[in-house]
Amino acid sequence: MNIFETTVVSTRIRLARNINGLPFPNRLRGEEQIYSVLYAGVKKACDRVFANDYYSMANIDSLTSQALVERHLISKNLQKSKYGAAFISKPEDISVMVNEEDHLRIQSIIRGFHLEDAYNNVAKVDAEIKKNLDVAFDPKLGYLTSCPTNLGSGMRASVMLFLPGLTMTNRIEALILKYQQLGITIRGIYGEGSKAEGDLYQVSNQAAISLSESEILNMVKKVVENIVNLEDVARKEIAQRRGLDLKNDIMISYGILKYACKMSSQELMQNLALVKLGVALGYININMEKLNNLTVNTQPAMMCFITKKNMSAEQRDIARVKMVQDTLRKEE
Amino acid sequence: MYTKQKMCDCCKQKPAKYVYKEYINGQLLNIALCEDCNENSNIAEHYNVFMSSLFDDFFTPTFAEPIQMKKTCKCGCTEDDIINTGRFGCSECYKTFSNLVNAYVNKLGGKTYAGQMPSHVISKSVKVPSLDEKIKELQLKIQQAVKSENYALAKQYKNELDALVAKRG
Ligand SMILES: [Zn+2]
Ligand SMILES: [Zn+2]
């Protein structure tokens, strides 16, 4: 397995788009009829590009909607939007949110490092939408968005990275500061502030009115390549410096995952991070993607969604370990 | 001087507990969130809050300011709405409140959009000529200037042409 395969979890691109003549979602005052035009236009465009499931935030049950949030297919913002809706592709690699902060948030998430593929996905939907709807655009400002920080291409490219080496060597803070000044934001995905649970970080471009789509893609690509190389160096360093102690920590975590009877989400994230590092260093032979899937599938709503049961916190802690152990058993 | 407890930039109701730093177009901005807002959505979803903090800097009201007629966009949005929420109300707002937009763009260095032009806009607007097209145009102008014996103008065009040719490399 190369360093990219053990470091890059997924790639996401999103475009923010609005329609001329319709008030932005934050100024919705019950103009349902107007919005049916929007839904129809988006549906037509989505149907042409991908087979999809439609979810309306007014009718969706809270478990399904929470599980969509945990899979990063819709946002918490959309959940709260009374006129919110989403068109999600069957393989779940494309989702179009309607009436989130903007009329449209077109996004594509792909496993691994595939900026161009993700961009092509959203560009296809975007082109189709422009055939059906009058997208708001100004030659000087770019795409007109509800929040002016998104002016310009309205595009954000994000790459989710697994960075145990840079975290353990305490280099991540300096890296975050350095890149912030270069137009790139790095933040922990789970957990609060700089304490990233599971050593998972999201690298994305900051808003900039004057950056073109290809400039954003190139910039994010270069930064990710750079960070992945630094991570490679850091992993080799800690493997050499901590040697058997590190391997011991990794194997203890592996043992915990295999034999524990219950586990909180936080505990799982900690142990999973070490086991994934073990896979990257060649101590353990498990498919990395399956381990990455566990991160999402063991989130509270996802567990209830997959098992089709409503569970208490303790029931979830038990089911969580079972899910992990099923995955490990199949891999061995 | 007393320091006031910083309130949450999002809900503006509860005291702030978390402070995030973010660069927007190269400008460092701070955003402070209360426990609930921090918990309820991830920071990316609070991005717009940075915006109102930007406007705070621009438009700290002074008492000497004359009372003006407040503009209202056809979507019902007023200048105050935009400053308070950091959001525009519709695409038309960008025209109605061009003063706010210009102040924002200037604050961020005055740079403008440089990405792809959507095809529905290209067909409507005047196309920006490419370097080659500009060169061809200048060559024609030089010929015409020489023909009409306006050598000063021809010289001027020639200088422009040389600069473009050098740029093309
Ligand atoms: Zn708050
Ligand atoms: Zn909030």
Ligand SMILES: [Zn+2]
């Ligand atoms: Zn408006």
